[in-house]
Amino acid sequence: MTISQEILQTLKAFHFDNPEATWDELRGRLEDIAESCLTMAHGDSSLVAYEMIHDEHHVALREASAKLPLSVNQQRAVSKALEILEAAQERLEGRPGKLVEIVRDLKSDGCSTPVALSPSLSVLPSEASKALTFKTLSGLYMEERKDHVEASTMRDVKSSCEAIAAILGDLDLKTHTREHMKNLRDKLLEDRKPSTVKKILTRLSTVMD
Incomplete structure (x- = not known):
């Protein structure tokens, strides 16, 4: 056949x-x-x-x-x-x-499916009070996904996450406010097309979830 x-x-x-x-x-x-x-x-x-x-x-x-x-x-x-x-x-x-x-x-x-996390990815009790930055969170996200996505997709993910992290900096996501997110959107719009910013914010939502 x-x-x-x-x-x-x-x-x-x-x-x-x-x-x-x-x-x-x-x-x-x-x-x-x-x-x-x-x-x-x-x-x-x-x-x-x-x-x-x-x-x-x-x-x-x-x-x-x-x-x-x-x-x-x-x-x-x-x-x-x-x-x-x-x-x-x-x-x-x-x-x-x-x-x-x-x-x-x-x-x-x-x-x-339970996955054994390495110490570097585990949230240890002593670390509970530490700030959780977007750079840290997106790093965990990309580590989770690296074996399941194509290299081109991962490059796109990394680019979006780096753009977000550059603006949010040391902000602790555990205590972030709506104003922080509005400021992020406004900063992204300064030198990007609205369609590009929408794509980046979609990635932000995915990582936060």
Whole structure:
């Protein structure tokens, strides 16, 4: 049987082309895709384009599930990817609820497996009273994500986090106020486009969560 190039390209785009991939690895990629579908800005032309792209991916993934000898983890990931694509279509129609729930569930799934933290990542009792800066918090976030995202995505994350950390400086996030966040937004807008600032603030929200 000849498997179409479209199916193979879609599997690769979702990182489903590796039968040895663990669920955590696949879940991390799904989380990135779902979050991107939820937060991406669109114009009229891109709305139409992404409706077509989501449809094409949906068809390709269904064919892959039916025709290819995928592992249990791959089939589980394909099933979740289909849910994401269906929810992404609803988001393009102004109904983001399902996609919000999927992103939340994927994030909580990633936190549900106990992971032994090294002393450098643990919050020790003696450190409880220390200030928690954004630089420290984003460092923990990137350490968590480093094995689950592409290098290009991590570079984008690092760039956004560095821009935020440069403005927040030594601010203790445990005692931050709304005014601190408004000041951050205003500072970012001084030399960036609103669309860029929106993307950076979305990253801020993700790290804080």
